[in-house]
Amino acid sequence: MDTLFTNFSLPAGFRLHLFEVLNWGTFDGFHRVEAHGQTTLLTGANGAGKTTLVDGLLTLLTPPGRFYNQSSGTETRQDRSERTYVLGHYGRSAQDGHLEARADALRQPGCHSVLLACFRDERGGQAFTLAQVRRFRPQGGLNVDFLAIPHALGIAELGALDGAGEWKRRVKREYGGPRPILFDAFKDYRDALLGAFGMRTKALTLFGKAVSMKVLGKLDQFIREHMLEPGTAEEDFKKLQVQYQQLLESHQALEKATEQLRLLDPLPADAVRLRQAEARLRELGEVRKAVSYLLTQREQTALEETYDSQADKLATLNFQLEKQTGELKNNRQREKELEQAVKQDDASHQLEWLNGELEKLQTRLVEQQTQQNAYNTLAGTLRLSSCPTDASAFELQRELVGDQLREANETLTDTGELGRQAARVQQLAERHAELSHEVKRLEQQPPTNIPQRELELRNKLCQHLYIPADELPFVGELLRVREDATDWEPALEKLLHRFALQLIVPEAHYADLTAYVNTTKLNALLVYQRVAAEPLVLTGSRQAAPAARTVATKLIVRKDSPHRDWLDQQLRTRFPHVCAENQAELQRLDQALTREGLVRNRSEHRKDDRSGHRNAAEYVLGWESGAKLRRYQELLLDATNEYDTVQQVHQRYLSKRQANQATRDRLYDLCKFDDFAKLDVPTTQESIARREQDRHDLLNSPGTEQLRSLQTQLDVLVARSNFLELEQKRDLKRSGALEEELDKLRARIDECQTELQKSNSPTALVIEAAATYLPALEAPSNSVSAVERLRASVIAKVDADQEQTKQTKEQAGAAVRRIMNSFANPKLEVSRRFPDWSADVPSGNADLDALDDYLQVHQRITQQELPQQRQKFEKYLREETADGIVAFREALQKQEREIKQYVAELNSSLRGITFNHQPAPTYIKLMQRPTPNQRVRDFQHDLVQAVPDRRGIQQDPAAQQQAFERVQTLLERLRQEPEWRQQVTDVREWSVFQAQEFFQADEQPVPGKLYDGSGSLSGGEAAQLTYTVLGAALAYQFGLNRQQQGGIGGGRSFRFLVVDEAFSKLDPDKSRYLMKLCQQLHLQVLVVTPDDKITVVEDFIAACHYVMCRDKKHSFVLNLAKEKYQDLRQQFADGLLSDVAGLEVVSLPLSTTTNMPPLPLN
Incomplete structure (x- = not known):
């Protein structure tokens, strides 16, 4: 196969032919750098303008937002920018009347600036021109037009750059084709040049980095950022998210239907019970x-x-x-x-x-006997003798009775102690009744410490509005004192008592409750808090601890309450009091609380020690009433004992007074007998x-x-x-x-x-039903009273059955209303989970008239929606989601295989580069192994586990739910943790890389030559490793190994590299290594270095671009053949060459192609 170093008669790939600038920095007007595809030198004195030209090239080829002047090695933002380059800033000077220095500029904001580079592929016979035209907008900002033209052009061919844009239309007419050549955004311009040059996406960034790169740093990071493509994980995940979102929506719909069925499932049975009760009532x-x-x-x-x-x-x-x-x-x-x-x-x-x-x-x-008997009876009770038989004895006894009557009246006049005892007995009786009632309530009702009157008020509200009581909690039901802070409980109860008795009203019930409270006489004090539907987001972290030793630190908020965040905030803002340990601390703090119950609010101090005020039995905090019940039972026992004791004392006082009063009354009655003649029975006899x-x-x-x-x-x-x-x-x-x-x-x-x-005569069917109540109807009694008794008995039995049936109807009706109301007004967490819940609720009020509508909803859910949603969810989980996860995993695994293949190809190329010659020739090989990063390894495992078992989830609902939870766990984390997602789905992170040096002779590793980066190497060794790896990266990103293989760019490659300041600190051997490496890679290099550092590269360059500056503000460049520059170098160095006329080079040996065909873009 072809390698990176295949020889051809003509140089391969696109190389810089010429670079032109118009009004760029101190290069005022038009200037040209002619490279003609050859490796050349850009040199000149420091400050002449070399970096300005390099920044121009970087501006054409790298994304915007860079720091200018980085080619000199700086790492921080300098004074140079696109704006300063366009205006031509060259220094700073003080203006008349101003102390601060201002920038000196060669041009005004109305000027144009043009950068243009023409690249040619001599072997392919193609040319491509990049250009950027900058001008200032009326508002002051810079406007940039980007050109990517498949022709060899210079600035002159662009024509006059008018502000109306006619030049753009002309360029499009003359050089345009089926694809755009003029762009408003760098992104489109970048895509055009990457396609034209056959470069990968990171090629431009790597090009900019290579300009000033001195050391490699960490090899892992460099390979991942500059040598490997980022992959399509984010795009693939977006596709997977679409499928996952469908699964979530399906699962949401299934959960909603399931929840709706759970709420409505008891309705048919209760509806039947209600209808049966109604029919039974009609029958009865x-x-x-x-x-x-x-x-x-x-x-x-x-x-x-x-x-x-x-x-x-x-x-x-x-x-x-x-x-x-x-x-x-x-x-x-x-x-x-x-x-x-x-x-x-x-x-x-x-x-x-x-x-x-x-x-x-x-x-x-x-008459006399009657009077005498009465007299003797009274006298006997008073232990006096019977009625005297003569008048004188009678008068003596009357005087004795009168004296006793006066004494009795005086005794009865003193009633103070008895009254006090009676009042105390009444007070204790009322207290005993209250405690008994509270104990009974606490034993029978759900656990709460809220007083009965407040509970009755809440029950009244809930019954009217059909709201479950747990959706209108009291604040006190959601707070309790910590176990380790019970010594502060009395003080905290006093401080929070009123707040604890306030109702929390969720947003969903606020309007109905407020309307009812506003129009109803409650005969009670009601304070309630409106709490927003959305969870309250506290400032800072939700888990942030309250300030030290404040009231909030002594309390526990009920964890399962949806109002926990709101309560946390209320405690922090309304009760920021610090629990002061002593009086000195109390005096020092603005808001504080002591164990004894003294509350300080800045200048106000308050303490309530009234008897019985906020005693332990009146505590209202807590959602468990066991302790309060025990306290009330103890109080009841004490009250019972005290009542019995006081009652006994009072009874003794009362009995004694009653005896005295009875004696007084009898003495008074005896005094009424004042005529002895009316008692003289013997004389009448x-x-x-x-x-x-x-x-x-x-x-x-x-x-x-x-x-x-x-x-x-x-x-x-x-x-x-x-x-x-x-x-x-x-x-x-x-x-x-x-x-x-x-x-x-x-x-x-x-x-x-x-x-x-x-009355109408009853039907036979009704008589048959009535017969069950009239067993003796066919054996009538002649007694009217017997019939009346029978009527009373039978009617009472029928009425009892009617009453029982009415209760059954009311119970069934209440159950039906509760079910319908729970469906029409679900709990807050249900409403939040299913925002479209109300769309399924029948219109109108949730009363018995709407029962048929709710039964239809139940039937629809049972027979249609739930089976459909279950089937739809299973299909999404078993097919779409499973396929999506498999495709997502396969895409990642494919990229992993491509990386391995690329590393193998790269190592094949590196095999031909001699890294070291002593003690024997060696080469560098990139070593790849799986990452030890546990997060990545866990993700790979979870990704495999997340693929649903298609057969299992079809047969087992439990397996279906487990598969969904695995999918949801993984994909939710991928969605909610973008940093983690980008790390674990970046396949480049799945491997770690090292560079191992091998002997070329036997391909055995060189001991001690395993490199993680350049950090532990000497300057020369670090640079050598840097440029070796950098060269391999450039080969990949520039497409050097595809010149003859097709693929991206159709076999095209980019062969131009700028190396700036690379030789200032390198020894000659390492510098020659770099140049030879570029030569082996068939790269055209523009070497930028001061004129005193050029001896190392003289053997590798074909020409020199010498930059000079007149008056410290006008730069220009001379294009010289290497031989011409060598003749004049000393004169340049000594500053003796002032007349440069006739020194510019017109052409170089390889500038033989003058009319290149346009570049075919496919």
């Missing part, structure tokens, strides 16, 4: 009507039977009343006759008076005895036999009449009751008839 309503109808029929029958029975009883009773009325009428007539006969007897008047007196005395005796004796004596006196007989008959008749009157009154009452009952029965019978007429 009909059953209740049927039961009522059937029982009304039965009641009507029973009522009619009862009515008939009671009517018969009333008729019998009325008959008895007629008989009683007749007999009583006859008796009253006979009584009158007997009374008249008694009155006509002589002793009857005296007997009548005695009877009247006895009746009065008997009445008085009864004696009077009655005397009157009884007088009546007895009267009736037993002789001559009263007829009176006694009449009186006896009258007494018997009056007794019978009185009996009959009583019987008649009782029967009349019974008769009235029966009549009233019959009226009620008739009214109820009429009501039943009306009800039956208004």
